[in-house]
Amino acid sequence: MGHRFERQDKVELSATPEQVWDAIATGPGIDSWFMGRNDVVPGEGGTVSTLFGGYAPEAPITAWEPGARLAYGGEQDEDGRFVAYEFLIEGRGGGSTVLKVVTSGFIPGDDWADEFEAMSKGGALFFDTLATYLTHFAGRTAAPLTVFGPPVGDWTRTWASVRAALGLGDEPAEGDRVRFTVDGRVVEGVVYSANSQTIGIRTDDALYRVLQGFHGALVAGHHFFSTVDTEPEWQAWLAGHSQEGNLR
Missing domain, CATH: 3.30.310 (TATA-Binding Protein)
Known part of the structure; x- marks a missing residue:
């Protein structure tokens, strides 16, 4: 059976587009709001990799437009499982920025509901953390x-x-x-x-x-x-x- 999903989050930030890009497209930037240790091999065809506990995913970058758009992930496992992320950055007047994050994917199996709930609750936390980081600690690394x-x-x-x-x-x-x-x-x-x-x-x-x-x-x-x-x-x-x- 399984479940296909898509989540969209949007926020207006006082951070600049350059600060938002650094937060989502560099290893130290992602370290400052996501989980574990992260590394980015920049450019389309590069990768975004994460390491925490025994979990070490490496996602291919499918779109790389500095200051405007970043997308990665989307490769399917044998059972059809996948997750993909897209970040859209829009600069506004006065140095502010609108950030939109789209998370999509597929969870296989008849028992997908608990995993989807945990993913949704965790995803909300990570988006709120990214927004809070860019609001209060933009330009700094953690x-x-x-x-x-x-x-x-x-x-x-x-x-x-x-x-x-x-x-x-x-x-x-x-x-x-x-x-x-x-x-x-x-x-x-x-x-x-x-x-x-x-x-x-x-x-x-x-x-x-x-x-x-x-x-x-x-x-x-x-x-x-x-x-x-x-x-x-x-x-x-x-x-x-x-x-x-x-x-x-």
Whole structure:
């Protein structure tokens, strides 16, 4: 059976078209809002590659128009699975920019619904992160940190534990204030994105994200513009809240 999908997101930004292009078409730029470590071999026929955990996709670039349009992905697996991305940049007066992102693809199998939901919720977080990065940190590059927690049994308990640790209620929303502790250090910020599977938090010098990984573990995907948190302290943080979902 399977499911073909297309998602369109659009935002007007105070960043320039050049800053938007750098964010989507260079390795350091993508590192500052996506996941893991990224590399771009520029030009049509080049590639966009990502490495985090055991996941290492490499997508061919199908359109390369600096400052205007970037497209990559779209190669089908044997079962028909594929995902493709297109970024359209339109400069406006006063140095502002309209960015449109189109994500399309196909998920095979009769059990596509859970994967599609996770992809949709994660995609919303990544788009909001890109917009937040370009609004508050345009022209700067971040050190990324991606950490996977242990497998979770009960997501309801785990997600409730995460929200409580962040000082958030049952339905977090953009603009909510956040205060949490990591390895004895207090972090304060504001929610810039939230849905039933993801939470994004902006501080003065970082973007923190916690999400339910489709592979069954809690994931942290952060970006640091000054000091950098360490993997062990976030492994401990994730494990502590994952444990709530594994209690019998």
